[in-house]
Amino acid sequence: MVCTAPFLFDTLYLGGGTPSLLEAEVIDSIIDAVRNRFKFLKAAEITVEVNPGAVTFGQLKTYHRAGANRINIGVQSFDQSNLDFLGRIHTADDAIYVLNASRKAGFENIGLDLIYGIPGQTVTSWLADLVKAVEFAPEHLACYMLTYEPKTPLSIARKKGRFNPLSKKIVFDLFETTLTFLTTNGYEQYEISNFSKKVIGSPGLRRSRHNQKYWSAVPYLGLGPSAHSFCSPKRQWNHRSVRRYINDLNNGVLPIMGQEVLTRSQRMIEAFCLGLRRKNGISFESFNQAFGVDFEQVIGDVIPDLEEKGLIKADQHHFALSQKGLLFLDSITEMFITHPAFSAGTRL
Numbered sequence: 001m002v003c004t005a006p007f008l009f010d011t012l013y014l015g016g017g018t019p020s021l022l023e024a025e026v027i028d029s030i031i032d033a034v035r036n037r038f039k040f041l042k043a044a045e046i047t048v049e050v051n052p053g054a055v056t057f058g059q060l061k062t063y064h065r066a067g068a069n070r071i072n073i074g075v076q077s078f079d080q081s082n083l084d085f086l087g088r089i090h091t092a093d094d095a096i097y098v099l100n101a102s103r104k105a106g107f108e109n110i111g112l113d114l115i116y117g118i119p120g121q122t123v124t125s126w127l128a129d130l131v132k133a134v135e136f137a138p139e140h141l142a143c144y145m146l147t148y149e150p151k152t153p154l155s156i157a158r159k160k161g162r163f164n165p166l167s168k169k170i171v172f173d174l175f176e177t178t179l180t181f182l183t184t185n186g187y188e189q190y191e192i193s194n195f196s197k198k199v200i201g202s203p204g205l206r207r208s209r210h211n212q213k214y215w216s217a218v219p220y221l222g223l224g225p226s227a228h229s230f231c232s233p234k235r236q237w238n239h240r241s242v243r244r245y246i247n248d249l250n251n252g253v254l255p256i257m258g259q260e261v262l263t264r265s266q267r268m269i270e271a272f273c274l275g276l277r278r279k280n281g282i283s284f285e286s287f288n289q290a291f292g293v294d295f296e297q298v299i300g301d302v303i304p305d306l307e308e309k310g311l312i313k314a315d316q317h318h319f320a321l322s323q324k325g326l327l328f329l330d331s332i333t334e335m336f337i338t339h340p341a342f343s344a345g346t347r348l
Contacts, residue, residue, distance in 0.1 A: 007219070010041045011210035015049030015072065016227070024062035031066045034223070045209045047072055047111070052098045053090030060098075060105035071102045072111035072140075078132040079125060082118050085163075087153065099136045111140035111208065116174045118146055119163045126174050130181050139206040141187060141195045143178050145171065172327050179323060191215060192277045192326055215274045217267075225255075233262040264291065269337050276333055281313070281320025295319070299339055306332070 012034060019027060027048060047070040048063045060071065075095040077083055083092065102110050112133055116126050133141060148155040148165070158165060166174075179189060187195040188203075196206040213220050219231040225245045228237045236259035239245045248255035262270070268291050275282035287295045296303075303319070306312040311325035311332060325332060 007221070008039050008041060009044060009221075011045045011047070011213070012040070013047045013049070013210045014068075015047065016224075017049075018051050018054055019048055020050040020055035020059060024059040027059075027068075028062055028066040031068065035067065045070055045109075047208075047210060049074065050098065051088075051090060052094035053088075055098060057101040057105060060101055060107070064106045069107070070109040070111065071107045072113065073098055073102065074113045075099075075133070076113060076115045077118070078129050082115075082121065082129075085118055085120075086115065099138075109140070109206065110136075110138045111142065112136070112138040113142045113144065115144050115146050116178065117166055117171045119165055121166065121174065122170075123173055123177050127177060127181060130178065134182075134185050137197070139197045140208060141182060142193055143182075143195065144193050145175070175327060176323075179326075188279075190279045192329060215278055217271060217274070233264075233267055235260050235262065267291070268293075272336060273333050276321055276329060276336075279320065281318050283318055285317065299336065302335070302339065 012031070014027065014030065031046065046068045048068045049072045050060075051074045063071070073095070076086055076088055078092045078095060080092050083090065099110070099112070114129055114133060116129075130143075148158055157163060182195045183189070186198050188198050189195050190204065190207050191211075194208065194211065196204070196208075199205045212218075217230075217232055220229065222229045222238065225238055225242050226240045228235065230236075236256050238255045239248065239257045244257075245255040271287065271290065272282065275287075282295070284295045287293070303312065303314055306325070307314060310322055311328060313320050313322050321329065321332065
C-alpha cells in the first residue's frame with residue numbers, strides 16, 4: 001500500500017462472509033491476534049457479522065468476552081416466504097432467537113440487516129418486517145434494496161422468467177415507507193440504506209463507524225481471502241482461493257491477486273458517487289481541497305434545475321440529494337459522472 005505511516009485503527013469488522021461458521025474460539029483467537037499485531041484505540045468498534053441459523057448463544061458470549069462490542073445480524077426478513085425466495089438457510093424463528101440471544105450475551109450495539117424489493121412484497125408486508133425489527137430496538141438498521149447481480153442464481157432465474165421483479169413504482173413506495181416509518185420511530189438516515197438510533201445529545205453515536213470509512217475514502221486494511229485494502233490512490237485485493245492465499249503466506253509472499261492506482265478523475269468520481277449516498281452529501285470545501293477544483297464552478301450549471309425539481313438540497317457549504325432525489329440516486333449519479341467536468345478528468 002502507498003500509506004506507510006503506522007495506522008491507529010479504531011474499527012475491526014469480521015464479516016464479508018459468515019464468520020459464525022467458524023468455531024467461537026477461532027474468532028476469539030483472530031480478534032486477539034489482530035489486536036496484538038496492530039495498534040487499536042481503546043474504545044475501538046469491534047463488529048462480528050452473523051447469520052441466524054449459523055450461530056449459538058455460546059458463540060455470542062465468546063465473541064463478547066473476546067472484545068467484540070457490536071454484532072451485525074443478517075436477518076433479511078421475518079417473512080418465511082421471503083427467506084425461502086432468497087435462499088436463506090435460516091428461519092424467521094432463528095432470527096428472533098439470535099436477536100434475543102445477542103442482548104442476553106451482553107451486546108449493547110446491535111445492527112440488523114433487512115432486504116426490500118423482493119418479488120411479491122407489498123407496502124403492507126414490508127411494513128410488517130420493519131415493525132418486527134423495531135420491536136427489538138436495534139441500534140442500527142440497514143435496509144438494502146434487492147439487486148440482481150450478474151451470474152447469480154437470482155439473476156439467472158430472473159432471465160429465465162421464473163419470477164417477475166417488482167416494478168420501480170412499488171420499489172419506490174417501499175423506499176419511502178422505510179424513510180417515513182424509521183424516522184417516526186426514532187431512527188435517523190445517514191446513508192441511503194443505513195439508519196441509526198437517535199441518541200439525545202450524541203448525534204451519530206450509533207452509526208456504523210466502520211462502514212462510514214468506505215463512503216469517505218478513509219484508508220482501510222483487509223485481511224483474508226478476497227479482502228480489499230485501500231489507501232488513496234491505491235486499491236488492492238487478495239486471492240479468492242483460500243489455498244493460494246495460504247500458500248503465498250507460507251512462502252513469505254503477500255497474497256495479493258491484483259491492484260490498481262486510481263487516476264485523479266476516478267478518485268473524483270468515487271468521491272462524488274459515495275458522497276451522494278450519504279445524507280449529509282458532499283462538502284464543497286472538502287471536495288475542493290482534495291482535488292484542487294471549485295466544485296460549484298465546475299458543475300454548478302446543473303444544480304439549479306435539480307433544485308427546482310426538488311431532487312437536491314444545496315447551500316453555500318454542502319450539496320446533497322433530497323428525500324425525493326434519493327429515489328433517483330442512480331440516474332442523478334449517471335448524469336453527473338457523464339458531465340464534461342468529470343469526463344475531462346485531469347483537465348480540471
